[in-house]
Amino acid sequence: MTILPREFYIQYTTHVARELLGMTLVRSIDGQRVAGMIVETEAYTGRDDLASHGHGGKTPRNLPMWGPPGHAYVYLVYGMHWLLNIACEPEDYPAAVLIRALEPLEGLDIMQANRAPHPQLQWTKGPARLTKAMQVDGSHNRIDMTNMTGGLWVEAGQRIMDNEIHTGPRIGMGRRVHEPWFSMPWRWWIAGNRHVSR
DNA sequence: ACGGAGATCTTCT
């Protein structure tokens, strides 16, 4: 299988978010593959993006957003949930794509154990659920996802046609989703896929 | 099906 190379991530954030749909996120746990097809993503891009951690400049936490494209940005929200992003665009530009949902493909026994007692449809239906299912946490922050050394990478997968893809406002914007900026359609998902959140 | 609240803690103002 072909691991997506660094060049893939050196493109406009929205383009990367769209192109990641159908690709396979892979995690190696004790030599066993745990994998899922990416079915939902969100773009966070630039200093001007009011909803992005990159807004307001560099801080110790958001530094990976400026770092090398193709590296992971993993952070904790609400004191208990890990969220996985992949840095994109050229270095020194703050941008990342949040992986919001997967369709389980391989290592189902491991995912089930990590997500018990929930049914399969809920294992990876949401950004914090998928990190729990695939055992992704702060130890993966800043790893290079363009090779296998970090135990986490993305492989080429299904080609998703444009007419199978929908876009809409990002999730978690609160009441501000009604303001112009926060209603920008920077969430991407595979239409009709049962594993998409919401 | 839908709504509200609690869990839990890091980050930055």
Next chain:
DNA sequence: GAAGATCTCCGTT
């Protein structure tokens, strides 16, 4: 000191 790129549980309809 408050808010946060969420999830789960428990209540009511």
